[in-house]
Amino acid sequence: MNASVVAEFMKLVKRPATWLIAVVWMLLTLVFGYVFPYFSYRGTSTGPGEPVGEQALSGALPAELASTAIQGMPLFAGALALLLGVLATGSEYGWDTVKVLLTQGPRRLSVLGGKLVALAVLMLAIVLATFVVDGAASVVVASITDSPVNWPPFGELARGVGAGWLIVVMWCFGGAFLGTMLRGTALAVDVGLVWALAIENLVRAFGSVVDFVDVVQRYLPGTNAGSLVAALGGSAQGQPGGTPGVTEVVSGTHAAVVLGAYLIAFAVLACVLLRRRDVL
Amino acid sequence: MTELLVRTDDLTKRYGERIAVDHIGLQVRRGEVYGFLGPNGAGKTTTLRMLLGLVRASAGTARVLGAAPGNPAALARIGMLVESPAFYPYLSGRDNLRVFARYAKVPGSKVDEALETVDLTERAKDRASSYSLGMKQRLGVAAALLKDPELLILDEPTNGLDPAGMADMRMLIRRLGTGGHTVLLSSHLLGEVQQVCDRVGVISQGVLVRQGTVRELRGHGSLRVVAEPLDEANAVTARMFGAERVSVHESALHVSVDEDAAPSVNRELVLAGIAVRSIGWHERSLEEIFFEMTAPEEVAK
Numbered sequence A: 001m002n003a004s005v006v007a008e009f010m011k012l013v014k015r016p017a018t019w020l021i022a023v024v025w026m027l028l029t030l031v032f033g034y035v036f037p038y039f040s041y042r043g044t045s046t047g048p049g050e051p052v053g054e055q056a057l058s059g060a061l062p063a064e065l066a067s068t069a070i071q072g073m074p075l076f077a078g079a080l081a082l083l084l085g086v087l088a089t090g091s092e093y094g095w096d097t098v099k100v101l102l103t104q105g106p107r108r109l110s111v112l113g114g115k116l117v118a119l120a121v122l123m124l125a126i127v128l129a130t131f132v133v134d135g136a137a138s139v140v141v142a143s144i145t146d147s148p149v150n151w152p153p154f155g156e157l158a159r160g161v162g163a164g165w166l167i168v169v170m171w172c173f174g175g176a177f178l179g180t181m182l183r184g185t186a187l188a189v190d191v192g193l194v195w196a197l198a199i200e201n202l203v204r205a206f207g208s209v210v211d212f213v214d215v216v217q218r219y220l221p222g223t224n225a226g227s228l229v230a231a232l233g234g235s236a237q238g239q240p241g242g243t244p245g246v247t248e249v250v251s252g253t254h255a256a257v258v259l260g261a262y263l264i265a266f267a268v269l270a271c272v273l274l275r276r277r278d279v280l
Numbered sequence B: 001m002t003e004l005l006v007r008t009d010d011l012t013k014r015y016g017e018r019i020a021v022d023h024i025g026l027q028v029r030r031g032e033v034y035g036f037l038g039p040n041g042a043g044k045t046t047t048l049r050m051l052l053g054l055v056r057a058s059a060g061t062a063r064v065l066g067a068a069p070g071n072p073a074a075l076a077r078i079g080m081l082v083e084s085p086a087f088y089p090y091l092s093g094r095d096n097l098r099v100f101a102r103y104a105k106v107p108g109s110k111v112d113e114a115l116e117t118v119d120l121t122e123r124a125k126d127r128a129s130s131y132s133l134g135m136k137q138r139l140g141v142a143a144a145l146l147k148d149p150e151l152l153i154l155d156e157p158t159n160g161l162d163p164a165g166m167a168d169m170r171m172l173i174r175r176l177g178t179g180g181h182t183v184l185l186s187s188h189l190l191g192e193v194q195q196v197c198d199r200v201g202v203i204s205q206g207v208l209v210r211q212g213t214v215r216e217l218r219g220h221g222s223l224r225v226v227a228e229p230l231d232e233a234n235a236v237t238a239r240m241f242g243a244e245r246v247s248v249h250e251s252a253l254h255v256s257v258d259e260d261a262a263p264s265v266n267r268e269l270v271l272a273g274i275a276v277r278s279i280g281w282h283e284r285s286l287e288e289i290f291f292e293m294t295a296p297e298e299v300a301k
């Protein structure tokens, strides 16, 4: 499997789409975590909402780095992670390279295992990069607003990195599963994004009014991702300064367990499918 | 006993109701270039995919290099190019081979060797997506050669190439064949198989209709006699060689005897008062034999 991990890395690192996604990820985390909050603090926001002032600013300062850096992971970063997962598995079908890999000698499971390990490591690198980029942005915001630079304790940062990683790896493996199941990228991306961006939100909208929908949503990947962020201090959607995708439906522990279960389920299902099906 | 690198018994693949491969018994011997010949849709690719462990057989067995299809140790000794060559379009030709070499656990030095063999060294730095069809095909062969395989499985490797490219590819395959590799080559082109292969298996509608050397498939030639009246000529030659050796085909008599029987046949016919218009040696072309063998009624037998 080591050989498969290395080979997978060569593919990921040299693939332009990987870098494009990483750059978009960094831009979005900056825009939603720092640029918009800074401007709403300055009162230049022209939307219907009143400037949320101090509250918006506090999220953009170093002290809240951990929650701000991961607040986008349930939504846009999750969607981008899913995209990376779909591309990693689905493209092999699109380009028909899957038959080449599987006839080189490794077992089918080590090919997929190598892919998943490489993706998980890539996700960790991107999450760490998010913290570095956001940390730098928070220092900039602090200095131009004459605010103090108080870093959160190391334990909080580590928990933030861990939670962010768990969330995006879960989405990423979900994408890898969809790419494997649908043997391609186009449909898998559609299904994944419609799920993550539309269906989860619709279910959540009804969850507050219909009881059994509420039960269902407690076990959806997006809800649990959002709840994990909320548990680490992110403000929920609907609250002042709240972030779309962040919700307080379930506790942090519940969320972490459900996310872990999804992550494992996606990996196992992808393995079963690849192992059992003909490569046509 | 010649060693069989590939041996299948009643190998069968069904896709729902359709039988793509129907109880095939393929035998590829060490050191030969084996031609797997059949029209489009005959079941060649499906068979090769089963041999590589990509597709599971519905029934029957296959042994490849002494192991079940898909066995990792056996795969390490097999090079393959199935259907169209497949690459990562954003990687260079060389990087593509490097990635495959990783999976195959062969040293990176093999990459340049393989590029050299197929004459792609100069363009190795360019993206694979910028390659012409012929170059892609050659890169596909290079990928198949990375493992320095004992057995090469090539599925219609000249598909889509121009005549010069085809000639190059055939020369390369022949060279590999004489260089100690065993090659299993599928093709729908008769001339190609005739040029390159030692033995041939002919498949049609999933059925292996014939297996043997090109000579064996072609069978013996015959004397073709055009004479008048034909039925009297038929009687005379039947008396000479036995009725089972004589047949009438397209208003000519075909007599299955050696070529040097021609003068005596001629003499007997003339003595019997029959007008002999022409008498000559006739060999059926492989084309004819191929069409005969792959005709639906023949396959049904």
Ligand SMILES: Nc1ncnc2c1ncn2[C@@H]1O[C@H](COP(=O)(O)OP(=O)(O)O)[C@@H](O)[C@H]1O
Pocket: A280, B015, B018, B019, B020, B038, B039, B040, B041, B042, B043, B044, B045, B046, B047
């Ligand atoms: N995945 C599939 N599903 C259904 N039928 C298939 C599939 N792959 C091949 N076939 C059918 O099996 C037969 C043999 O196809 P194939 O092995 O590709 O032939 P060849 O390579 O000789 O052209 C064809 O009739 C084809 O339509």
Ligand SMILES: [Mg+2]
Pocket: B041, B044, B045, B046, B083, B155, B156
């Ligand atoms: Mg084919």
